[in-house]
Every structure is written in C-alpha cells, then in structure tokens.
Amino acid sequence: MNTKLLTEKDMDTAAAILRNGGLVGIPTETVYGLGANGLDSGAVGRIFAAKGRPQDNPLILHIPEAAWLERYCRDVPKEAYTLAERFWPGPLTMILHRREIVPDAVTAGLDTVGMRCPAHSLTLEVIRRAGVPVAAPSGNTSGRPSPTCAAHMWEDMAGKIDAILDGGPCGVGVESTIIDLTCSPPRLLRPGGLPLEALQEVLGEVAVDAALLRPLGEGERPKAPGMKYRHYAPKAPVTVVAGPAEAAAQYIAAHLSEKTGVICFAEYAALFSGCTVHVMGASGDLAEQARHVFDALRAFDGTDVSEIYAQCPAETGLGLAVANRLKKAAGFHVVEVGR
Numbered sequence: 001m002n003t004k005l006l007t008e009k010d011m012d013t014a015a016a017i018l019r020n021g022g023l024v025g026i027p028t029e030t031v032y033g034l035g036a037n038g039l040d041s042g043a044v045g046r047i048f049a050a051k052g053r054p055q056d057n058p059l060i061l062h063i064p065e066a067a068w069l070e071r072y073c074r075d076v077p078k079e080a081y082t083l084a085e086r087f088w089p090g091p092l093t094m095i096l097h098r099r100e101i102v103p104d105a106v107t108a109g110l111d112t113v114g115m116r117c118p119a120h121s122l123t124l125e126v127i128r129r130a131g132v133p134v135a136a137p138s139g140n141t142s143g144r145p146s147p148t149c150a151a152h153m154w155e156d157m158a159g160k161i162d163a164i165l166d167g168g169p170c171g172v173g174v175e176s177t178i179i180d181l182t183c184s185p186p187r188l189l190r191p192g193g194l195p196l197e198a199l200q201e202v203l204g205e206v207a208v209d210a211a212l213l214r215p216l217g218e219g220e221r222p223k224a225p226g227m228k229y230r231h232y233a234p235k236a237p238v239t240v241v242a243g244p245a246e247a248a249a250q251y252i253a254a255h256l257s258e259k260t261g262v263i264c265f266a267e268y269a270a271l272f273s274g275c276t277v278h279v280m281g282a283s284g285d286l287a288e289q290a291r292h293v294f295d296a297l298r299a300f301d302g303t304d305v306s307e308i309y310a311q312c313p314a315e316t317g318l319g320l321a322v323a324n325r326l327k328k329a330a331g332f333h334v335v336e337v338g339r
Contacts, residue, residue: 027167
C-alpha cells in the first residue's frame with residue numbers, strides 16, 4: 001500500500017478516506033491516532049490488523065463536540081456533560097453505555113464505549129467533514145511507544161495504511177485520561193493528559209482502578225485501552241526506579257554497564273555520561289516529562305543498548321500518567337529506593 005502524507009490542505013481527502021472505510025493517521029493533542037470510520041466494522045478490523053492489536057482491547061470513538069454523544073451513547077449522565085463543558089476539547093475519554101449503532105469491533109463486545117473530543121483543529125474538522133465518529137487507538141505498532149509526531153507514525157505504519165495527516169508535534173505527549181462514568185463512584189481507568197486532581201474537583205470522589213497498579217490477570221477483560229497488555233515498550237528491557245530523584249539517580253549510576261540506556265531528569269544527566277541518555281525534562285516539570293517520555297522510549301530502538309533504567313516522577317498531577325507509562329513499558333518491573 002502506498003501511504004500518503006497529507007497536510008492541512010488535504011482535509012477533504014482525509015475525510016473521504018475515513019468515510020469510505022480507509023485508515024488515516026490523525027494528529028491529536030495527546031498522541032497520533034490510527035483512525036477509521038467507527039461505524040464500519042470492516043474498517044475497524046483493519047485497525048487491529050495494521051497495529052497487530054489484540055481483539056479484546058477496546059477502542060475510543062472520537063467526536064467533534066458533546067452534541068454527538070447521544071447518537072452513540074444511551075443513558076448519558078449529567079456528569080458527562082459537565083465534564084465535556086469543562087474539559088472538551090481535551091485529553092479526556094469518558095466510558096459510557098453504548099447504543100447498538102456502535103459495532104462490537106469498537107468495544108470488544110462490551111456494553112460500553114469510550115468517547116473523546118480531541119483538542120486538535122485539523123482532526124476535529126476532518127471528523128466533521130467525514131460525518132462519522134472516528135475510532136482511533138494510538139498510531140503505533142501494538143506494544144511500541146506511542147507516536148507524538150507524524151515521523152514516528154510513518155516509522156510504524158508506512159505501507160500499512162492509506163494516509164497520515166501531519167498536524168505537527170503533539171502538545172501533551174501522553175494519551176487521554178479515561179474515566180468510567182457507568183459506575184459509582186466514577187473510576188479512573190487510565191491516567192493521562194488530564195490530571196486525576198482535575199476530575200476530583202468536578203466529580204468529588206473518584207476510585208482508582210487496580211489495573212493502574214498491577215497487570216490484569218488471565219481472564220480479566222480490559223474495559224479501556226491500555227489496561228491489559230504490555231504497552232509503550234522499547235526493544236530493550238526497562239527497569240523503573242521510583243523514589244526521591246537523587247536516590248533514584250544514585251541507584252542507576254551504581255548499576256550501569258557500557259550498554260545501559262538511561263531515561264532521566266535533566267539535573268542528573270551528567271551522572272550517566274558514559275551511557276546513551278535521554279532526558280525527559282527537569283524533575284519538577286511534569287508537562288515536559290509527559291511530552292518527551294514516549295520520545296525517549298522510542299529513541300532507544302535505534303541504538304545497541306541492552307537494558308534501560310528510567311527515573312520515575314512522583315505520582316501526582318501529570319506525574320501519575322508519566323509513571324504509569326514507564327511502568328507499563330517495564331512490565332511493572334519497578335525498584336523502590338530511598339523511601
């Protein structure tokens with residue numbers, strides 16, 4: 001397949017491809033997604049084939065405004081509209097009861113569906129022109145770090161999909177936060193670009209799903225993307241070192257070999273001068289860490305590193321999402337230091 005690289009002037013082309021059952025890489029504020037007509041089971045099936053994605057891993061439907069929710073969801077609670085008014089367009093996905101028009105291919109057979117309105121003007125306009133909701137997981141080969149620019153997506157998807165719409169680098173860098181509104185209290189299923197604390201300000205009590213702290217076991221069904229399988233992983237094994245930044249840096253420095261890769265905060269990069277080092281940002285700059293965590297994980301695949309150590313931020317604000325992505329990349333292989 002000859003994958004086309006599209007720009008802003010090609011929005012009608014992107015919309016036509018989606019409407020007619022093709023696959024398009026779409027930019028969002030979080031990461032690039034691999035989009036298809038979310039009402040076309042055949043098109044959705046091609047997402048799974050292109051990514052090598054397990055069939056029991058549900059997808060998210062992307063819409064241009066909250067007014068579209070009633071088309072695809074039933075029994076929409078008032079909290080959904082409150083959250084949409086406050087945070088949409090933005091990095092928030094809401095799990096709601098689906099209508100029958102949403103195919104099983106999107107929901108992995110669940111009675112619920114994730115709904116999101118992304119904060120990217122090109123993609124919102126493409127969805128409006130297509131006239132259909134766009135089902136889209138992250139646009140990487142399944143298990144690899146998510147793409148935060150069109151070039152990353154090209155690495156994984158060139159020759160497998162119809163087109164990639166280049167909308168520039170992603171401003172957030174980690175996927176959307178997923179909140180389940182079909183239970184009481186609402187439950188955080190995935191931390192992301194909207195901090196848990198922001199949801200708590202609106203909703204009050206928010207439960208945190210156990211899958212954020214451990215892998216799902218055999219037989220457990222994921223209710224949202226990213227809950228069950230190893231994700232975001234480079235080729236070399238990752239060890240996450242959690243604890244005070246200074247103690248984590250000293251632990252990593254004591255365990256280096258000549259083929260060790262290090263993901264670290266800017267203040268500690270000089271400790272690892274003999275290694276391949278990728279800096280996420282300063283230890284106190286969580287937004288910068290979120291923008292660069294996937295870049296760092298992906299960059300090691302072009303090197304000869306045999307192992308990777310990663311400093312882990314405190315799990316507050318956006319740090320919860322960054323820590324979650326690092327721990328998933330490591331298969332929850334975490335060393336705690338200095339507690």
